[in-house]
Amino acid sequence: MTALVPTLTLAGLNAVFNTEGDGLQAKLTHIVLGDQGRTPKPSHTKLGNQRRRIAIADGEKTADRQLHITGVVDGEGPEFWVREVGFELEDGTLLAIWSDTQPLAYVSNNVPLLLAFDLRLDALPADSVTIETSGANLSLVAWGEQYIANSAAIIDTMARQVDLLFRVHELEKRS
Structure with missing residues (x-):
């Protein structure tokens, strides 16, 4: 499996720079999961086959351009092997995407899946992205x-x- 290094999308970069121009910060709000392994490209605007969308439970800034985010996949829904992960802004824009043909995890209705990611945003200005969480303290x-x-x-x-x-x-x- 390759390292989980997401690719920033062009749409995500544009959304960040538009909010940066307004003096605002882009808000990262959701983690999206899918089952289609492919090579992520900056031109992608959505996952290949999105199966679940979860609110970010908790998060913090760990460096100028690094965010630590967590989420929990639980409840009823499709069960599948996670082969793609996306990070969405509050307006639904896909900021970054990771994908591989080797599965990262399995989503089951019987066992909650706790996710944690350290998201590096080296191509973006420091402090241009914030995290909006559900306050679950995970x-x-x-x-x-x-x-x-x-x-x-x-x-x-x-x-x-x-x-x-x-x-x-x-x-x-x-x-």
Whole structure:
């Protein structure tokens, strides 16, 4: 599988530069998923075969031209192998597209699919795109920090228990 490096679309670039000219920022609002693997081109204005459209659940700016965004695919709808991912602005313009013939994930009605992307926008002016989220607080970065802290606490507790076990074992040998 190729790295998930999306191609900026011409329509997306135009939308960003139009809002930039108005002194506004383009708002990234949705992740779209499809099942048609192909070579993405700047001229594409939609996915080859869009199957799901989800609101961005959470997001943050992680660098001048990099955004971390998350979303959840759940509920009833078509099940399929994800072979294309698009990022839409609030007016429905496709800002960027990624696609490959090898599937990225499987969308199932039985298991929610949590998505996280770091979207680099090197070809755009810094701060020209913002993220509009549903406020679901799904930042995987924050979750990762919490899991690391929990893991460290568990390991510390286990080390104390092992130390205590050895001390008890020594006491039993003496008696």
